[in-house]
Amino acid sequence: MAMIIGLTGGIASGKSTVSEIIKNLDITVIDADIEARLAVGKGEEAYQKIINHFGQSILLNDGTINRAKLGEIIFNNEQERNVLNGIVHPAVRSRMAAKQEEAINKGESLIVKDIPLLFESKLTNTVDRILLVYVDEEIQLQRLMNRNQYTREEALARIQSQMPLKEKKELADAVIDNNGSIEQTERQLFNILKEWGLKKEV
Ligand SMILES: CC(C)(COP(=O)(O)OP(=O)(O)OC[C@H]1O[C@@H](n2cnc3c(N)ncnc32)[C@H](O)[C@@H]1O)[C@@H](O)C(=O)NCCC(=O)NCCS
Numbered sequence: 001m002a003m004i005i006g007l008t009g010g011i012a013s014g015k016s017t018v019s020e021i022i023k024n025l026d027i028t029v030i031d032a033d034i035e036a037r038l039a040v041g042k043g044e045e046a047y048q049k050i051i052n053h054f055g056q057s058i059l060l061n062d063g064t065i066n067r068a069k070l071g072e073i074i075f076n077n078e079q080e081r082n083v084l085n086g087i088v089h090p091a092v093r094s095r096m097a098a099k100q101e102e103a104i105n106k107g108e109s110l111i112v113k114d115i116p117l118l119f120e121s122k123l124t125n126t127v128d129r130i131l132l133v134y135v136d137e138e139i140q141l142q143r144l145m146n147r148n149q150y151t152r153e154e155a156l157a158r159i160q161s162q163m164p165l166k167e168k169k170e171l172a173d174a175v176i177d178n179n180g181s182i183e184q185t186e187r188q189l190f191n192i193l194k195e196w197g198l199k200k201e202v
């Protein structure tokens with residue numbers, strides 16, 4: 001039986017930073033953000049549904065979805081966010097399930113699923129353990145503004161569209177505190193994986 005770890009956190013809390021370290025251990029990471037991008041590619045079912053609801057003006061000149069524009073809409077309007085989630089999430093779930101099946105068939109004993117909205121989308125029953133990447137809100141805000149060149153307002157809209165990290169912290173099986181250096185984060189990750197029975201020397 002493979003162990004499925006759900007890696008979660010908030011926007012810009014450090015999930016990708018942690019998942020890169022995990023990938024370097026030759027462990028398969030299935031990334032919900034990547035699957036969500038693929039699910040809205042030209043010609044996909046979700047792509048058409050997005051145009052039907054949000055209109056042609058949501059497209060760039062090359063016909064692909066204008067993600068910045070869609071983001072502006074959905075991070076400032078809960079109703080529109082729910083519509084988009086209803087279109088994209090079913091496709092993401094089936095894509096992730098297919099990848100998980102593939103990894104299990106290859107005999108992999110540990111699989112990590114990076115799912116930012118694990119709690120919000122009630123997907124906790126699709127994983128065996130929940131690993132949360134935590135940062136204080138002010139650091140989260142600063143890192144998000146720096147990484148995406150967002151204004152404080154744009155960054156706050158995104159943070160506030162998710163369950164507060166403090167609440168998620170109470171619901172996780174293990175927490176990595178990513179307020180410090182990457183080295184400190186790496187050490188915490190290795191300790192948790194060892195505790196959870198990872199055989200590899202880390
Ligand atoms: C709104 C979109 C077009 C913005 O794209 P953009 O390239 O700017 O951001 P990206 O996709 O890289 O997401 C960055 C982060 O935003 C957060 N986020 C994305 N969508 C949502 C959402 N619906 N609700 C809350 N937070 C979200 C996540 O923490 C994610 O890691 C895109 O995020 C999207 O299609 N979202 C809906 C699908 C979704 O829920 N994806 C998240 C995981 S399945």
Ligand SMILES: Nc1ncnc2c1ncn2[C@@H]1O[C@H](COP(=O)(O)OP(=O)(O)OP(=O)(O)O)[C@@H](O)[C@H]1O
Pocket residue numbers: 009010011012013014015016017018033116143144147178179180181182185
């Ligand atoms: N310990 C750290 N020290 C300094 N910077 C960090 C640390 N961890 C992550 N960062 C930086 O903070 C930003 C957010 O990290 P990362 O992209 O890993 O977050 P994420 O949770 O995957 O975000 P998203 O939900 O948007 O996909 C990045 O620019 C990253 O380089």
